[in-house]
Amino acid sequence: MFENEGQSCWESTAQLPSFPALDRSLEVDAVIVGGGIAGITTAYLLKQAGLRVALLERRRCGSGQTGRSTAHLTAIADQPLATLVDELGTASARTLWEAGFAAVARVRAEIRDARINCQFAWVRGCLHASSSDEVRQRASLTEEAVAAHALGIEAAYVDAVPGLGVPGVLFDGQARLHPLRYLTVLLESIDGNGSLVAEHTEVDRLDADRRVVYVGRHQVRAPFIFCATHVPLPDVLDLAPHLRSSLSTSTTYVVAGTAPQGPLDEGLYWEHRHRSYEYLRIDREDGQDDVVVFGGLDHPGDSAAAGDRYSRLERRLRQRLPGVRIEHRWSGTVVESVDGRPCIGEVAPGIYLAAGFGGNGMSYGTLAAMMAVEAVRGGRSAWADLFDPSRFSDHPREPDASSAAAPSGHVTGRRPHATVA
Numbered sequence: 001m002f003e004n005e006g007q008s009c010w011e012s013t014a015q016l017p018s019f020p021a022l023d024r025s026l027e028v029d030a031v032i033v034g035g036g037i038a039g040i041t042t043a044y045l046l047k048q049a050g051l052r053v054a055l056l057e058r059r060r061c062g063s064g065q066t067g068r069s070t071a072h073l074t075a076i077a078d079q080p081l082a083t084l085v086d087e088l089g090t091a092s093a094r095t096l097w098e099a100g101f102a103a104v105a106r107v108r109a110e111i112r113d114a115r116i117n118c119q120f121a122w123v124r125g126c127l128h129a130s131s132s133d134e135v136r137q138r139a140s141l142t143e144e145a146v147a148a149h150a151l152g153i154e155a156a157y158v159d160a161v162p163g164l165g166v167p168g169v170l171f172d173g174q175a176r177l178h179p180l181r182y183l184t185v186l187l188e189s190i191d192g193n194g195s196l197v198a199e200h201t202e203v204d205r206l207d208a209d210r211r212v213v214y215v216g217r218h219q220v221r222a223p224f225i226f227c228a229t230h231v232p233l234p235d236v237l238d239l240a241p242h243l244r245s246s247l248s249t250s251t252t253y254v255v256a257g258t259a260p261q262g263p264l265d266e267g268l269y270w271e272h273r274h275r276s277y278e279y280l281r282i283d284r285e286d287g288q289d290d291v292v293v294f295g296g297l298d299h300p301g302d303s304a305a306a307g308d309r310y311s312r313l314e315r316r317l318r319q320r321l322p323g324v325r326i327e328h329r330w331s332g333t334v335v336e337s338v339d340g341r342p343c344i345g346e347v348a349p350g351i352y353l354a355a356g357f358g359g360n361g362m363s364y365g366t367l368a369a370m371m372a373v374e375a376v377r378g379g380r381s382a383w384a385d386l387f388d389p390s391r392f393s394d395h396p397r398e399p400d401a402s403s404a405a406a407p408s409g410h411v412t413g414r415r416p417h418a419t420v421a
């Protein structure tokens with residue numbers, strides 16, 4: 001048994017500020033529901049843009065999936081790049097990756113400007129074959145590297161990833177961070193000067209026509225309501241019913257600990273197109289044991305049914321890092337859309353949704369906040385059409401001529417999944 005069974009390695013090493021529950025009705029410029037990376041970053045950026053914001057969180061900020069993430073901060077989308085090019089065309093596939101790069105750059109800029117100490121480091125990302133399926137995957141990994149080059153993305157195909165010995169594609173310019181230490185600093189600057197953070201404050205209803213959310217007997221009114229609850233609120237699903245069958249959930253499992261430095265480099269590792277889909281993060285500091293975080297073995301639905309998954313993960317990790325000591329294990333939920341792209345945008349006048357981030361929530365959650373700032377200013381971001389939540393409906397918004405994005409309807413995600421409602 002572990003000392004903090006079920007708690008992630010981030011939750012046990014960060015101290016987020018705490019806030020009282022909402023105790024009155026109020027009116028602000030923007031209400032943000034949900035205190036994960038999407039909601040906190042949105043509240044933070046909107047406040048910086050001069051708005052009075054209310055960030056409402058039903059439990060504690062950071063207690064959702066953000067605190068359970070393995071926090072690979074990457075532009076590398078869940079779907080293979082070659083598939084994206086086939087489905088969307090080169091221009092939109094590039095736009096999608098640029099979204100990830102823009103988000104990573106934004107996080108980096110915040111960390112630099114606010115001098116946030118959150119273990120941020122630029123690292124290499126590695127998409128690699130699973131040892132059992134090496135030959136068949138060699139071809140598609142080569143295809144991945146070619147597709148990346150065609151898009152102007154630096155990527156190198158290697159026959160043997162150091163320390164793994166299987167083929168892979170290496171991507172420079174990816175990053176990692178301690179997600180909760182990062183968000184602690186953002187969160188500290190939201191409350192005050194007309195803005196408010198309220199925890200233990202569950203939104204139980206949203207009235208889109210009146211632009212108000214209800215928390216028990218209190219109301220919070222705003223012209224701009226941003227729903228960042230990971231699984232969309234029922235009232236949001238009523239506004240965009242097509243999302244019920246277009247978003248799905250899966251549960252994923254993680255073990256973490258320390259290991260003596262070995263042949264496997266620091267970085268982020270993802271298995272390519274493999275049934276069990278495993279992901280590994282290795283953080284390295286000079287003269288210290290590596291910190292390792294290893295996840296996978298997903299199953300459909302959002303209730304943890306670990307069975308022997310933790311011991312299987314541990315066994316798999318020991319094959320790669322024989323001296324590893326496991327100190328944490330936890331599970332979490334991933335929500336993804338049928339085309340693998342996030343749903344970020346307006347679902348009714350003034351009501352915005354950010355969901356379906358798949359395994360890229362660190363980047364897409366940040367991007368959602370960047371898009372929210374643009375929307376509030378009356379602009380439309382380069383990613384609006386690509387991520388428009390209406391793309392799954394019978395009457396999708398007409399794409400701008402500048403974007404080649406089209407709803408694909410293909411199921412491309414790597415994870416097994418079950419629909420959200």
Ligand SMILES: Cc1cc2nc3c(=O)[nH]c(=O)nc-3n(C[C@H](O)[C@H](O)[C@H](O)COP(=O)(O)OP(=O)(O)OC[C@H]3O[C@@H](n4cnc5c(N)ncnc54)[C@H](O)[C@@H]3O)c2cc1C
Nearest residue numbers: 034036037038058064065066069070072203332360361362
């Ligand atoms: C094990 C695991 C590993 C992952 N690894 C990565 C990774 O390496 N890289 C990556 O980019 N992504 C990763 N992800 C995905 C990423 O963590 C998520 O996509 C991201 O954290 C979602 O952020 P969010 O703000 O949308 O949701 P959350 O962090 O879940 O925040 C939503 C918040 O809304 C609150 N809420 C819900 N309903 C209400 C309500 N009615 N009223 C008020 N508040 C409400 C919840 O309490 C919660 O705090 C991983 C996820 C898991 C589970």
